[in-house]
Amino acid sequence: MYLCPLCQNPLSLHENHYQCLNNHSFDVAREGYVNLLPVQQKNSKDPGDNKDMMLARRQFLQAGWYQPLADAVCNLLQPLQVQQLLDLGCGEGYYTAQIASALPTAQIQGVDISKSAIKFAAKAAKHIKFCVASAYQLPFANHSFDAIVRIYAPSKVEELQRLLKTAGHLITVTPGPQHLVEIKQAVYDSVRLHDDNVADVAGFTHQSRQRLQFKLNFSHSADVLALVQMVPLAWKFSALQKQQFADSLPQISIDFLLDVYQRN
Template sequence: MYLCPLCQQALVLNNKQYQCVNRHSFDQAKEGYVNLLPVQQKNSQDPGDNKEMMQARRAFLQADWYRPMAEQVGATLQPLQVTTLLDLGCGEGYYSNLLQQQLTIEEQHGIDISKSAIRSAAKQYPQVHFAVASAYSLPFAAGYFDAIVRIYAPSLASELSRVLKVGGHLLTVTPAPEHLLQLKQAIYSEVRLHSDAVTDITGFQHVARERLSFQLTQLTATDLMQLITMVPLGWKFSAAVKAELLAQAPAIQCDFYLDLYQKVAKA
């Protein structure tokens, strides 16, 4: 299932320990996940979002505010007959779980650099294989997956191409121009909208783009606070601006691009 992150040899699970022929070993946690992020691939002692951001995101997503986007991701993948799927930067596993319910997937994986997020995901969704791992050094064999879902997560094009089968698909979700517009308007006098350009990804052909827009119209103050806390934009809010926005409780615009790419064969 996995490759050793140190020598790229196959890992074999034996008595809750993944081992390779070079005797590198990685324990399977009691929750079922495995940590395949060696210290030399970490950019800090505890990489990933901080605890406050993680808890806010988990609560916000589990309240299903972004469910329309998650369901659209599943609907886009449905005709592709995906049997092996990777959720890149899966966090606490919200999207992994919904995709598992929507699609007929034989083997589903989720990776994230946050150990806390992966522990939470593995506890809640044991039907998915979760690992702590870097998107820049994926612990999977070449051509392993039919499809990869990348919702906001940074990644390396060469690694995406390596682990996808020829003809396999990459589905990215990125902010469209008016995403979270009201949050931007609260902190900037002049708002800069997100780009509408399609990103070229080496080794892939862009197949299709869908734009999904909807409003969050019944957010409580708690919900809105969770949204502010979980997004990078949240660091820009002063206490006064945050209090004013929470008192106003405006409808919040959600605006996403879903871009479908297909891996092309090398010439």
């Protein structure tokens, strides 16, 4: 159930808009999503990843380069008997759609602060509910979900505790030490590797960790450009440096840490 982001009362769907008891109203967009991010919760005019980053990520993911990660997340979810799932920070919905295919009986909800990303997600997957909202003030009722998937997304632990049912599961994906190390080496004199300590999430018990490592071998510079453009390291390159790096067709290390937590 959606909650009104202004007064936290339940929202009811009336034809093409959601409305609460205080008559706050939120229209369903043509693509099927609802924007539940009021202006006072925005930290910029257009929060979230910019359109260039989003389009680059969409191009890269749709080409299948991170399919092993999508498969690994789905394999972790399938034994959990999930009926209600939230993809937190779902972006343009690449992983959300694959999770929905792997869990055909579950109700899947995707949320992201980027309106342009959610617009793409909703247009591509009409059977999934998507909304624009802040990860720190999520517009869902208490204990709404059996599982939350958080791939690289920021979050607030109090919101994770509030939204998950007792014994519900949180699955996180974070970068491992060797992740994209070749891109870092291209822009830094001294490379700092990602930490691989298991994060302590208050109110949750850590159940398992899977480390997923593989190499990306490119044949086309456009795929390298898409990868660089979709990560924050893109800002460290000039346009010429970016093109030169892509033209070299580097082999790129991928290193993901997948952690499963259970709510106490």
